[in-house]
Amino acid sequence: MPLLAIKDLRKSFTAPDGGRVELLRVNAFALDAGAQCALRGESGSGKTTFLHLIAGILQADSGSIQLGGTELTVLSEARRDRLRAESIGYIFQSFNLLQGFTCLENVLLGMSFGPGTDRAAARTLLERVGLGHRLDYYPRQLSIGQQQRVAVARALASRPRLVLADEPTGNLDARHADEALALIRAACQEAGAALLLVSHDARTLAAFEDVRDFAALNHPADPEVRV
Amino acid sequence: MTWPLLVRKSLRQHALSTAVTAASIALASGLWLAVWVLQEQSQRAFTSVDSGFDAVLGARGSKLQLVLNAVFHLEASPGNVAWADYLEIKTNPAVALAVPLAVGDNYRGHRIVGTVPEMFTGVELSPGRKFEIEPDGRFFESGFREALVGSFVARQLNLKPGDQFRPQHGLEAGDQHEHEETYVVTGVLKPSNTPADRVIWIPLEGLQNMAGHDPDAATDVSAVLVALRSPTAGFALDRHYNKDGTRLTFAWPVGKTVAQLFDKVGWFAQVLRLTAALVALVALAAVLASIYNSMHARRRDIAILRALGARRATVFGAVVAEAGVITSLGVVAGLAVYAIIISVATAMIRERTGVVLEPFAFSAVFLWAPPLMIFFGALAGLAPAFKAYRTDVAANLAPES
Numbered sequence: 001m002p003l004l005a006i007k008d009l010r011k012s013f014t015a016p017d018g019g020r021v022e023l024l025r026v027n028a029f030a031l032d033a034g035a036q037c038a039l040r041g042e043s044g045s046g047k048t049t050f051l052h053l054i055a056g057i058l059q060a061d062s063g064s065i066q067l068g069g070t071e072l073t074v075l076s077e078a079r080r081d082r083l084r085a086e087s088i089g090y091i092f093q094s095f096n097l098l099q100g101f102t103c104l105e106n107v108l109l110g111m112s113f114g115p116g117t118d119r120a121a122a123r124t125l126l127e128r129v130g131l132g133h134r135l136d137y138y139p140r141q142l143s144i145g146q147q148q149r150v151a152v153a154r155a156l157a158s159r160p161r162l163v164l165a166d167e168p169t170g171n172l173d174a175r176h177a178d179e180a181l182a183l184i185r186a187a188c189q190e191a192g193a194a195l196l197l198v199s200h201d202a203r204t205l206a207a208f209e210d211v212r213d214f215a216a217l218n219h220p221a222d223p224e225v226r227v
Numbered sequence: 228m229t230w231p232l233l234v235r236k237s238l239r240q241h242a243l244s245t246a247v248t249a250a251s252i253a254l255a256s257g258l259w260l261a262v263w264v265l266q267e268q269s270q271r272a273f274t275s276v277d278s279g280f281d282a283v284l285g286a287r288g289s290k291l292q293l294v295l296n297a298v299f300h301l302e303a304s305p306g307n308v309a310w311a312d313y314l315e316i317k318t319n320p321a322v323a324l325a326v327p328l329a330v331g332d333n334y335r336g337h338r339i340v341g342t343v344p345e346m347f348t349g350v351e352l353s354p355g356r357k358f359e360i361e362p363d364g365r366f367f368e369s370g371f372r373e374a375l376v377g378s379f380v381a382r383q384l385n386l387k388p389g390d391q392f393r394p395q396h397g398l399e400a401g402d403q404h405e406h407e408e409t410y411v412v413t414g415v416l417k418p419s420n421t422p423a424d425r426v427i428w429i430p431l432e433g434l435q436n437m438a439g440h441d442p443d444a445a446t447d448v449s450a451v452l453v454a455l456r457s458p459t460a461g462f463a464l465d466r467h468y469n470k471d472g473t474r475l476t477f478a479w480p481v482g483k484t485v486a487q488l489f490d491k492v493g494w495f496a497q498v499l500r501l502t503a504a505l506v507a508l509v510a511l512a513a514v515l516a517s518i519y520n521s522m523h524a525r526r527r528d529i530a531i532l533r534a535l536g537a538r539r540a541t542v543f544g545a546v547v548a549e550a551g552v553i554t555s556l557g558v559v560a561g562l563a564v565y566a567i568i569i570s571v572a573t574a575m576i577r578e579r580t581g582v583v584l585e586p587f588a589f590s591a592v593f594l595w596a597p598p599l600m601i602f603f604g605a606l607a608g609l610a611p612a613f614k615a616y617r618t619d620v621a622a623n624l625a626p627e628s
Contacts, residue, residue, distance in 0.1 A: 078539075084535075098236075098528055109229070
């Protein structure tokens with residue numbers, strides 16, 4: 001049984017004119033535990049919405065999302081929050097570190113809504129990503145590459161079963177992108193977490209054996225056809 | 228650990244607005260506490276002042292003016308009491324002690340009151356407590372130009388036994404006529420924490436016969452302080468002077484008469500309280516505005532927290548807690564504001580009336596006002612907290628790809 005199993009997933013939004021426009025219709029998607037998969041897709045294709053649905057940040061209109069056997073679409077928002085805090089790590093293109101918090105505190109926050117804080121574990125994670133000497137630094141005091149490494153440590157802080165990475169190298173130059181990608185993949189592997197990464201960058205996608213075309217997965221209704 | 232960390236970080240990130248808001252809360256709570264305690268303490272202190280007397284007999288007129296003049300040494304005397312009236316009440320079987328007072332002169336703005344030695348030797352300010360004199364001093368003797376100086380006056384004018392002075396005519400300082408008589412200070416009263424501390428005491432006949440005073444009124448007195456043998460004796464005297472008589476006024480009991488003053492100025496206390504309440508309201512609105520206005524800039528942080536698994540209730544609670552903590556900081560600082568206001572006010576009241584308030588005595592207002600303020604502060608956090616609660620997570624995270 002796969003870790004993540006999606007079936008007949010649909011999501012629509014309200015258009016400015018008040019009508020509903022379907023943005024996402026994924027008939028089937030699966031990811032095994034510990035697997036690493038990259039989704040190729042252009043900007044605006046709905047990849048982020050897809051990840052938000054898997055993370056429980058957005059609620060699907062219909063369909064099924066099962067994570068480790070738990071059906072997300074029937075959970076209350078609070079329980080989805082809890083599941084996300086305990087089982088899902090999220091890495092963003094713009095890192096989304098909290099600027100008023102130190103590196104250590106950012107990682108601790110990644111734990112605090114799920115399994116609970118463990119300073120020693122947070123330190124170990126930051127040492128793992130090469131920032132053991134920057135524990136009390138604030139994000140603005142770090143380079144772009146270092147900030148992304150803090151984001152990786154934070155995503156793994158709750159010992160998630162699934163890590164979602166949304167264009168994680170999008171803001172990095174080629175050298176830092178390669179380093180960040182290698183770190184994400186290695187860290188997820190070491191933690192036993194599955195990785196689902198979305199990107200439109202060929203160089204990033206080339207690092208994965210399992211690359212799927214999001215356009216082939218997503219078949220939303222014709223925008224002219226209101227749902 | 229999450230809430231304290233979130234609140235602490237937010238306060239630090241918005242340190243300036245936090246400080247300004249907490250300062251406005253501090254002013255409001257300090258003002259509120261001070262107004263409340265001052266009103267409470269001054270009423271209690273004035274109505275239960277330890278004068279050692281139960282009543283005042285004076286010329287026909289306002290009881291309040293009579294008491295303020297004879298007991299608190301404020302206001303002008305409403306008129307004179309004939310010597311025969313003094314003797315009559317002195318010999319009344321219901322009266323334990325009757326002490327005549329004569330006023331009309333001052334020395335550098337401090338009232339000079341003529342009286343008899345029994346004022347100090349025959350009166351207990353409170354059970355077991357009498358007037359005392361500082362070492363090396365003694366009470367004045369009747370018939371001599373001697374003076375006993377209240378502790379506050381002695382400190383203000385640096386008067387000590389052996390010093391001499393010439394009284395000036397009138398109750399207030401000014402360019403009045405200076406009498407020819409020279410008085411010698413024989414002693415300084417130990418602080419009694421009563422209005423007597425603000426007075427220069429001389430023998431009654433000295434003031435009555437001072438050169439320049441009306442010789443026809445030389446035997447009159449300004450008022451008579453009366454100590455009763457039993458609390459109920461006042462009823463008969465009240466009837467005799469106030470209801471059956473028409474020439475004199477018998478102000479009894481002293482505390483009840485002073486309470487009329489607070490009834491009369493009650494509206495002023497209400498205005499003060501209302502002002503303090505309005506200041507508190509504005510301060511609470513400042514809490515609301517400062518947090519609410521920062522919510523726009525904090526949308527992204529809230530979205531990130533939610534993406535990390537924080538529940539809506541968590542961010543809601545963190546914002547309410549932040550408002551509560553800002554208010555709490557203000558309330559704690561407000562105690563310092565209170566201490567400053569109450570210290571200054573207490574010193575002023577003591578200087579002008581001789582009545583001593585206890586600025587740091589316990590008052591029930593300390594039990595209910597700070598928690599109430601913090602409660603309303605947290606309540607002011609509800610609107611921004613609701614805004615945080617409704618933050619659209621997906622829309623405020625990274626731009627969609």
